[in-house]
Amino acid sequence: MNAMIIDSTMLLLFDATLACFSMGALGALITARSPALARVVGHIGALLGAIAALTFGLGGLAGGSMQMSIPDLLPIGGAVFAVDRLSAFFVVVIAVGAIPAALYAIGYTREYAGKHSLAGMGFAFNVFVTAMILVPLARNVLSFLALWELMSLASYFLVITEHEREETLRDGWVYFVMTHAGFAALLVGFLLLARATGTMSFTEWGVAAGKLDATSRNLIFILFALGFGSKAGIIPLHVWLPRAHPAAPSHVSALMSGVMIKLGVYGLLRVAFDWLGAGPLWWGATILIVGAISGVLGVLYALVDADLKRLLAYSSVENIGIIMLGLGAAMLFQTFNLPGLAALALVAALFHTFNHAAFKSLLFMGAGAVLHATHTRNMEELGGLIKRMPQSAVFFLVGSLAIAALPPFNGFISEWLTFQSLLLSFQISAPTVNLIFALGVAALALTSGLAAACFVRAFGITFLALPRSEPAALAREVAWTMRAAMALLALACVALGVAPFVILAPLEATVSDLIGGHADMHFDWNAVVANDGFGWVAPLWIALGLLAFLMAIPLALRLMGVNKRWRYYETWGCGRALQTARFEYTATAFANPFRRVFALLYRPVKELDIEFHPESRYFVHTIVYYNEGRSVFEDTLYRPLLRLIQALARAARGLQSGNVHSYLVYILVALVALLILTV
Amino acid sequence: MLTEILIELLQLLIVMFGSPLLVGVIRKAKARLQGRRGASVLQPYADIRKLFLKEVVVSENTSWIFRFTPYLLGTTMLLSALIVPALTTRAPLSFMGNIIALMYLLLLGTFFLALAGLDAGSAFGGMGSSREVAVAALAEPTVLIAIFGIALRAGTTSLDGIITRFAAEPLLMLNAGHLLAFFAFFIVALAENGRLPVDNPATHLELTMIHEAMILEYSGSLLALVEWAAAMKLFLFLTLLSNLFFPWGVALTNTPGALVTAFLALAVKLLLFAGAIALVETSVAKLRLFRVPELLAGSFTVALLAVVTAFFIK
Numbered sequence: 005m006n007a008m009i010i011d012s013t014m015l016l017l018f019d020a021t022l023a024c025f026s027m028g029a030l031g032a033l034i035t036a037r038s039p040a041l042a043r044v045v046g047h048i049g050a051l052l053g054a055i056a057a058l059t060f061g062l063g064g065l066a067g068g069s070m071q072m073s074i075p076d077l078l079p080i081g082g083a084v085f086a087v088d089r090l091s092a093f094f095v096v097v098i099a100v101g102a103i104p105a106a107l108y109a110i111g112y113t114r115e116y117a118g119k120h121s122l123a124g125m126g127f128a129f130n131v132f133v134t135a136m137i138l139v140p141l142a143r144n145v146l147s148f149l150a151l152w153e154l155m156s157l158a159s160y161f162l163v164i165t166e167h168e169r170e171e172t173l174r175d176g177w178v179y180f181v182m183t184h185a186g187f188a189a190l191l192v193g194f195l196l197l198a199r200a201t202g203t204m205s206f207t208e209w210g211v212a213a214g215k216l217d218a219t220s221r222n223l224i225f226i227l228f229a230l231g232f233g234s235k236a237g238i239i240p241l242h243v244w245l246p247r248a249h250p251a252a253p254s255h256v257s258a259l260m261s262g263v264m265i266k267l268g269v270y271g272l273l274r275v276a277f278d279w280l281g282a283g284p285l286w287w288g289a290t291i292l293i294v295g296a297i298s299g300v301l302g303v304l305y306a307l308v309d310a311d312l313k314r315l316l317a318y319s320s321v322e323n324i325g326i327i328m329l330g331l332g333a334a335m336l337f338q339t340f341n342l343p344g345l346a347a348l349a350l351v352a353a354l355f356h357t358f359n360h361a362a363f364k365s366l367l368f369m370g371a372g373a374v375l376h377a378t379h380t381r382n383m384e385e386l387g388g389l390i391k392r393m394p395q396s397a398v399f400f401l402v403g404s405l406a407i408a409a410l411p412p413f414n415g416f417i418s419e420w421l422t423f424q425s426l427l428l429s430f431q432i433s434a435p436t437v438n439l440i441f442a443l444g445v446a447a448l449a450l451t452s453g454l455a456a457a458c459f460v461r462a463f464g465i466t467f468l469a470l471p472r473s474e475p476a477a478l479a480r481e482v483a484w485t486m487r488a489a490m491a492l493l494a495l496a497c498v499a500l501g502v503a504p505f506v507i508l509a510p511l512e513a514t515v516s517d518l519i520g521g522h523a524d525m526h527f528d529w530n531a532v533v534a535n536d537g538f539g540w541v542a543p544l545w546i547a548l549g550l551l552a553f554l555m556a557i558p559l560a561l562r563l564m565g566v567n568k569r570w571r572y573y574e575t576w577g578c579g580r581a582l583q584t585a586r587f588e589y590t591a592t593a594f595a596n597p598f599r600r601v602f603a604l605l606y607r608p609v610k611e612l613d614i615e616f617h618p619e620s621r622y623f624v625h626t627i628v629y630y631n632e633g634r635s636v637f638e639d640t641l642y643r644p645l646l647r648l649i650q651a652l653a654r655a656a657r658g659l660q661s662g663n664v665h666s667y668l669v670y671i672l673v674a675l676v677a678l679l680i681l682t683v
Numbered sequence: 684m685l686t687e688i689l690i691e692l693l694q695l696l697i698v699m700f701g702s703p704l705l706v707g708v709i710r711k712a713k714a715r716l717q718g719r720r721g722a723s724v725l726q727p728y729a730d731i732r733k734l735f736l737k738e739v740v741v742s743e744n745t746s747w748i749f750r751f752t753p754y755l756l757g758t759t760m761l762l763s764a765l766i767v768p769a770l771t772t773r774a775p776l777s778f779m780g781n782i783i784a785l786m787y788l789l790l791l792g793t794f795f796l797a798l799a800g801l802d803a804g805s806a807f808g809g810m811g812s813s814r815e816v817a818v819a820a821l822a823e824p825t826v827l828i829a830i831f832g833i834a835l836r837a838g839t840t841s842l843d844g845i846i847t848r849f850a851a852e853p854l855l856m857l858n859a860g861h862l863l864a865f866f867a868f869f870i871v872a873l874a875e876n877g878r879l880p881v882d883n884p885a886t887h888l889e890l891t892m893i894h895e896a897m898i899l900e901y902s903g904s905l906l907a908l909v910e911w912a913a914a915m916k917l918f919l920f921l922t923l924l925s926n927l928f929f930p931w932g933v934a935l936t937n938t939p940g941a942l943v944t945a946f947l948a949l950a951v952k953l954l955l956f957a958g959a960i961a962l963v964e965t966s967v968a969k970l971r972l973f974r975v976p977e978l979l980a981g982s983f984t985v986a987l988l989a990v991v992t993a994f995f996i997k
Contacts, residue, residue, distance in 0.1 A: 390746045410791045411784065423783050423827070430835050430994075438994045442987065445831055446824040453823030456790055457816035460797040464812065469744055469804030531778060539781045539840040546779055546788070549765065553758035557908070566735040566904045575742040575803045575900060578889070583744070589801065589809020597817035601976045 010063065014070040014087065017060035024053030025134040032126025039117040044110055046126020050133055051106035057137050058099035064092025065510040078150060081204045084143040089514040090278075091140040093354065094270045098140075100496070101263035101361045102133045104489035108369050109255040111483030112376060116253070120165055125253075132158035132259070139267050145194045145204040152190070155267070156183040159260060163252040175247035182244035186234035190271075193227030196220065197279065209279040221280055225287055228275045236268025238328060239298040240637045242321045246305070249320070250313035250381065254372020257313060261320040262365035266357050269327055276335050277350075277518045288335030289440055295328025296447035303454040304602055305635075307461070308595045312371045312381045315462055316364065319407065322451055323360045327353045329444055330422050333429065334519075336441075340432045343521030345425060348534065350515045351508065351523050352421035358507060359414040359500065363406035366493035370400035373486055374466060377479035383462070383591040388471035392479040397467045399490035404459035406497040409452050412547035414500035417532065419452060420541055421525075424534040428524070454598070461594045470585040502547045505529055592631065605636065687775040690937055691765055694774060697946070698764035698922075702914035703727035705921070705957055712961030727914065731907045739903030744804040752799040753901065753908035759792040760915040769922045770945040771934035772843040781840040782830050782923075786823075789875070789916065793819050796909075800897035807889045811896025814972060818881060818893060821976050822874045825867050825983040832864040832989035833927060842927070850930040860992035865928045867986035872920040874979060876913070879964040881975050891969065918953075921960075925952035 028049015035041040064070070064087040075082035087095070109129065113122060135155035142148040160183070164176035198204045200220055201212035213221070234241035245265075249257045276287065302321030309315040330353025337346035373396040374389060375381055390397040406413040409420075426448065429441035471477040481487070500507055505527045516522050525534045531542040562568075574583055599606055611630035617623035659670070707724035714721025741749065765776045766785055780788065793815065800812035830840065836855050837845040849856055874881045877894035889896055898909050926933050932948020934941035970978060 388744075390748070405791075405794070408790075408794060409787060410794060411780075411787055416784075416787055420783055420787070424840070427831055427834055427840065435994050439991065442828065442831060442990045442994075446828050446983070446987065449824040449827035450820070453790075453820030456794055457797075457820045460794055460801075460812065460816050464798050464801035468746060468748065468798065468802045537839060537841065537844065538834075539783065540778060541781065541784045542779045545776070546762070546784070549762045549776075549779065550758055553761050554754055557754050557757050557761075561735070561904060564735070566907075567738055569738040571738060571740045572743050573740050575744055575805045577805070578807075583804065585804070587806055588804045589806055589813065594801075594809060594813045597813060597972070597976075598820075600973055601817070601821070 010066075010068040011070060014060060014063050014068040015072070017056055017063060018070055018072065018085075021053050021056040021060055021137065022134065024049055024056055025130045028053060029127045029130035029134075032123045032130065036121070036123035039122040040114075042123040042126050043113050043117070046123070046130060047106045047109045047113075050109075050126075050130050051103060053130070054099045054102035054106055054133060057095055058103065060087075061092045061095035061099055065089055065096065065514065078146045080146055081144045083147040083150075084205065085138065085141040085147070086143045086207070087141055089510075089517045090270075090273065093358075093511070093514050094140040094266065095137055097266055097358050097361050098133070098136050098263050100358070101259055101365050102136075104365060104369065104492050105255045105259045106133075107492070108258070108372070108486050108489035109253075111485035112253065112255055112372055114483070115376065116165070119168075125162065125165060128158050128161045129256070132162060132256075136259075136264060136267065140270055143206045145198055145206075148206075149187070149191060149194065152267075153187060155264065156180075156187065159252075159256070159264060162256040163248050163260075165253050165256075166251070172251045175251040179244040179248035182234055182241070186231045186241070188231075189227045189234070190231030193224050193231060196227070197224050200224075206274070206279065210281065213280050216280075218284075221283065225275065225280060225283060228271065228280075229291070232268040232271035232275065233294070234268070235265060236272070236324050236328075237265050237298075237321050238294050238324060239301050239321065240641055242298070242302070243635070243638055243642060245321055246309075246314045246317040249317035249368075250311060254313070254368055254375060257316075257372070258365040258368035261317060261368055262361040265320060265324060266361060269324070269331070269353075269357055272331060273350075273518070276331070277338070282338050283335070285336070285339050285437070288332050288337075288339055289437070290332070291328050291335060292332025292440060292444050295325045295330075295332055296444050297325070298322065298328060299325030299451035300447050300454070301325075301605070303451050303458055304598065304605060307454060307458045307598045308592075308606060310383045310591045312374065312383055312386075312462065312466060313368070314381075315383075315458070316367050316371060319367075319455065319458065320360070320364055322455060323356065323364065323407070326419065326422060326448065326451065327356050327360070329353075329448055330356065330425060333422075333425050333441070333444070336429075336432070336437060337425075338519070340434070340437075342431060343519050344524035345428050345431065345535075347512070347515045347519045347521055347523035348421070348428070348525050349425035350519065351511050351525065352418060352425050354511050354515065355421060355504070355507065356415075356418035359406065359418045359497075362493050362496045362500070363403045363413075363415060366399060366403035366490055366497065367407065369486065369490050369493070370396055370403060373482045373490070374400075374479075376482050376486070378473075378475040380473070380475060383465045385473040386466045386471070386476045387469050387473075387585060387588065388467070388476060389479055390467040392471075392476075393467075393481045395487050396482060396490065399487070399494045400467065401463055402494040402497055404463045406501070408456040408459050410456070412498070412501045412543060412550060414497050414504065416501060417504045417541070417543060419448070420539075421532070421534070422448060424539045428535055428538060457598070461591060465589075465591045465594060469588050470583075472585040472588065472590075502544055503529065504532060504543055508532065599631075607636065608632065686937060690771060690942070691774055691776055693942075694769050694771070695761060695764050697769055697949075698767075698915055698918055699761070699911075701953075702911070702918035703731060705918050705953060706914045708954065708957045709961050709964075712958055713965055716961060716965040727910075731911055734902075734907035734910070735904050737903045739905055741902075741905075742803040742805075742900050745799075745802045745900070748795065749799050749802040749900070750905070752795040753905045753912070755795050756792045756912035757908050759788050760912045760919070763788055763919055764915065766842065767919050767922055768842050768846055768926055768933060769949060770942055771937055772846050773934070773937050774843075777841075777843055782834075782842055782845075783827070783840060785842070786826055786830075789919075790819065790823075792912065792916075796897055799901075803900040805900065807892070807896045807899050810890075811892055811894065811899070814893040815897055818874055818975060818979070821979040822871045825871050825979060825986050828983065828986040828990055829864045829867045829871070832860055832986060832993055835990065835993040836861065842923075846926055846930045846933050847935060849927075850933065850935065856928070858992070860989040861928070863985050863989035863992070865924070867982045867989065868924060868928075870978065870982035870985075872917075872924060873960070873963070874975070876917045876920055878917075878960060880967045880970045880978065883969045886969075893972075921953055921956045922949065925949065925956060
């Protein structure tokens with residue numbers, strides 16, 4: 005009886021979600037005449053839909069189930085939706101990203117009024133979030149692919165919102181091509197798997213995949229890895245991320261970076277642990293190594309970028325790398341028959357997925373607030389915003405601390421768990437694998453340190469010291485909807501850092517459903533313990549300890565009678581006459597040590613142009629310093645590929661003679677060939 | 684219950700009040716090695732006291748982060764003092780975190796200190812912050828791989844567990860990998876605490892500073908807190924080096940006799956390490972800034988070797 009009540013509630017929530025989003029989408033279109041109304045209606049619809057989705061997801065995590073199939077909506081099996089714990093978890097992740105994004109968008113999109121269609125944006129936003137929520141719930145090939153494509157299209161239109169700028173169109177185009185290249189890989193992979201197992205339904209694949217021979221499994225795995233990997237943004241398939249995410253409006257960037265790329269993670273999880281089952285060693289090892297490389301390279305690219313949003317986009321590549329480290333570790337543990345450790349690694353990866361959704365959305369919203377207030381993303385023109393936008397600054401600081409994996413925030417716990425699962429690899433006794441794990445530990449540590457450096461730079465240059473330009477000096481705090489959205493996420497970051505057991509319990513249940521064994525950890529409100537004592541941490545106590553000492557130290561000093569006199573004065577200038585923003589450290593300068601140490605990766609192109617005063621070489625008129633890092637991947641991987649494709653296209657042009665008769669002959673030949681092949 | 688609280692308090696007080704003495708001893712040893720008489724070993728106490736009695740001058744460009752950071756630094760150091768087993772492996776609050784959590788707690792302090800360096804809007808502060816986070820970031824892999832090496836042999840990452848295991852089975856430590864891990868950890872300790880050859884704590888030339896440049900703007904009680912926190916960080920790192928790699932003397936039970944022995948053992952070990960640091964600082968010149976990554980990469984390779992030997996030589 006209880007199960008029936010829950011299940012009917014789940015169905016109700018599912019319908020409610022779809023209804024709210026439809027109302028939001030249609031409402032935005034109907035109120036197209038009034039931009040203010042379209043903005044509010046569209047996004048409130050999305051907000052309500054996301055809240056319903058969150059409830060639905062939480063119900064799914066608690067064990068509720070749902071089945072829905074609409075046979076005539078799509079060919080070959082119709083549209084089939086169902087929920088299990090893993091799908092429910094990802095719905096929760098999406099909802100946690102979408103609720104603040106919708107709230108934020110109400111205030112943020114105000115400045116688009118009159119320039120772009122707010123009705124169109126509202127419509128596309130609702131379609132985008134709906135598609136994202138339905139993807140984890142899809143249970144057959146065509147529903148999945150249709151929704152995947154819908155998600156990509158809706159996000160494409162949102163990315164090119166500011167299409168009056170040429171770079172936006174070009175970046176959107178790169179995104180469009182990359183996402184469809186990934187889609188092509190997915191399509192081939194899905195069709196091969198469907199043909200080999202004889203069914204298009206996901207639920208039957210887990211069992212049937214055992215019949216596949218090794219070559220086809222490997223091929224299918226590679227195709228899925230390419231398809232889902234390109235959506236997730238692993239290196240070298242990441243080139244669209246730093247282009248598309250900065251170009252999009254900030255609430256869309258928050259959703260894309262925080263939530264959409266996680267669906268690539270979802271896909272890989274399904275492939276590795278559900279559809280294809282346990283695979284050979286090289287699957288897990290490849291994912292782990294790819295994760296390590298993405299983590300390090302992602303943060304290295306973020307470190308030298310002066311565009312605040314592109315920095316955050318590269319940082320997403322880094323965090324996907326960390327998630328892949330956990331995922332690869334889990335796959336390797338699975339191969340070596342250590343389900344407890346595999347489950348631990350998966351818990352770490354999934355927890356980091358959730359955390360990243362929270363703090364990356366927060367950071368993008370903060371960057372959006374800065375953009376909204378100063379109209380520039382270039383960190384070299386920002387500064388001093390902590391005094392002009394104090395609350396946004398605090399929220400961005402919380403996001404920075406969380407992403408740098410510092411206690412007492414949520415990023416610390418998920419990275420700690422990832423470290424523990426990687427360190428526990430000593431239970432495997434295969435020297436090559438041990439070495440791979442050791443390098444994974446080193447990569448994760450380097451990533452972590454560099455991420456802290458990156459966000460010291462991002463927060464410090466943007467918000468601290470003096471403003472480096474007029475717009476920064478005139479910035480004002482942003483609308484309450486934007487601040488409320490950021491506050492929600494900041495609260496989540498702190499809450500999960502102090503009380504991670506709240507999310508670890510459903511996560512553990514999810515993972516044990518997937519792997520079939522309990523994770524090698526136990527936790528309660530007090531502490532999180534990995535592997536019965538290999539490592540432990542007590543987040544609540546750390547937070548309390550920090551708070552206690554933070555209050556005790558000033559008190560103790562006052563009791564001891566230290567000098568309480570304060571004086572404000574100028575910064576020490578080593579003898580200079582006045583202080584302007586020109587004396588501050590710049591973002592480029594801050595990254596210089598890294599640029600030099602990792603010059604092999606950045607291949608910087610430096611140009612220095614000094615123009616002297618016409619009368620004397622002792623006086624300098626202007627100095628132009630040009631230092632551009634070139635993207636290794638675009639140069640060595642993509643451009644040659646594009647050149648090859650263009651060469652092939654040029655060769656194929658010979659077929660286009662313009663003569664109708666030759667075209668008819670082509671059709672005849674193709675038809676005959678198809679008939680011969682299939683018969 | 685009361686004894687447990689007293690023991691934690693004792694450990695805290697030892698770290699708090701022993702750290703300026705440690706700094707004083709290192710300076711005295713350096714002075715002697717350089718042929719000078721040197722200031723008294725109690726001089727750092729006098730310096731801190733003097734700073735607490737002075738007026739605080741704060742730059743107009745700064746924000747609340749500048750004023751908050753010294754308190755946060757003190758907080759993280761004191762919290763770490765509760766976790767690090769200086770005297771005993773049975774400290775009641777040591778369950779708060781294992782060695783990985785400790786490293787991240789210290790990184791929290793570095794993060795805020797780097798922000799404070801940028802806050803005043805001076806080029807020196809920015810330069811110091813930039814270099815400090817670069818050194819910290821490049822030292823992270825070494826630290827964690829060295830920890831991996833230790834944890835492999837001890838079978839746990841909990842500080843108490845490592846010490847207990849090594850104290851019970853000293854032969855576990857008798858291999859090349861352990862020595863390599865010690866060496867790597869020592870280099871990291873020098874790097875993280877701003878000691879030669881990475882950073883000269885006694886330099887007056889701003890362009891050669893890393894840590895000192897970040898704290899140039901601090902004065903009065905804020906500077907006192909920052910300097911004290913730096914001394915505590917050095918104390919904690921040396922305590923870790925002493926007790927993780929030479930666990931003899933650490934109290935395994937909370938009896939008064941064991942604690943007194945632990946205190947004396949710690950004093951001896953720290954004195955020896957202070958001497959070693961003074962020797963290192965007197966013999967080497969400060970590395971050029973862009974040679975420091977090479978040093979750190981070298982120590983990383985050493986640490987990685989420590990881990991690899993653990994896998995291949997069972």
